[in-house]
Amino acid sequence: MNPYDLGDLYVITVDADVRELRAADHLLLELAAELTLPEGAFGCTHLVRGERPRVVLSFATASEETARRLTGKGYEVTAGAPDGVGRAVVYPGAAALTGTVTVAELLSASAIDRVTVLGSAAEPPPDQRVVTRNHVRPQWQDGELVLTLMPAVGGVLVPFEVPDPTPCCADH
Numbered sequence: 001m002n003p004y005d006l007g008d009l010y011v012i013t014v015d016a017d018v019r020e021l022r023a024a025d026h027l028l029l030e031l032a033a034e035l036t037l038p039e040g041a042f043g044c045t046h047l048v049r050g051e052r053p054r055v056v057l058s059f060a061t062a063s064e065e066t067a068r069r070l071t072g073k074g075y076e077v078t079a080g081a082p083d084g085v086g087r088a089v090v091y092p093g094a095a096a097l098t099g100t101v102t103v104a105e106l107l108s109a110s111a112i113d114r115v116t117v118l119g120s121a122a123e124p125p126p127d128q129r130v131v132t133r134n135h136v137r138p139q140w141q142d143g144e145l146v147l148t149l150m151p152a153v154g155g156v157l158v159p160f161e162v163p164d165p166t167p168c169c170a171d172h
Contacts, residue, residue: 009040009060012067015076017054021045024055025089031057032090035066042111044086044140058086087139097136100156103128106147110136113144117151118160124149129156135163 014031018024024045032043042060047053058081059066071077088094093110103115104126117124130149136159138147149157 009042010064010067011058011060011079011081012070013046013078013080013082014057014059014070015054015078016057018056019054021047021055024057028057028089031070032059035059035061035069037061037066037090040092041090042086042088042092043090044081044088046082046086048082056082058082059090084143085140087137088145089137091138091145094136097132098134100129100131102126103130103157106130106132106136111145112136112138112147115147115149115157117149117157119151124157131156131158133158133163135159135161137161 016024016027018027028043028045032041037043037059038061042058044058044060046056046058048056060081067077067079088111091111093112096109097106101109103124106112106115107126115124115130131152136147138145140146148160150160152158
């Protein structure tokens with residue numbers, strides 16, 4: 001069963017034993033470029049908890065060929081997604097979400113279904129400006145790709161996830 005409800009796309013999970021989200025993003029983007037994924041493909045990260053915490057990747061592609069190619073590269077590949085709440089890194093329209101866009105442009109140019117704003121029950125107006133910081137990572141929620149935004153200086157919104165987070169205890 002495909003938790004992403006992506007129609008005919010084939011979903012696989014890749015466990016590369018990555019422990020950090022930034023490293024997982026980098027690997028996912030690297031693999032997506034190498035594999036020349038088809039139009040409409042998705043690449044997500046998923047946090048795995050338990051005895052061996054790590055970040056695994058999932059790809060939704062047009063065929064099983066991607067799974068064979070990744071297995072051939074030595075990665076542990078399984079069919080299906082590890083869960084239904086992946087954080088999308090590669091998705092239709094992601095490359096267009098750079099600079100400042102409106103909420104309407106963000107929704108019409110990408111696979112993102114809706115946006116939410118921290119601290120607000122209402123959706124932002126379509127003409128609300130969003131400074132993307134060239135780092136837009138929506139997450140699957142109940143079969144929808146949802147981007148969480150937060151208010152920023154100047155009356156704009158920014159994605160909740162920052163591109164270069166300060167490591168914990170960086171000032172110690």
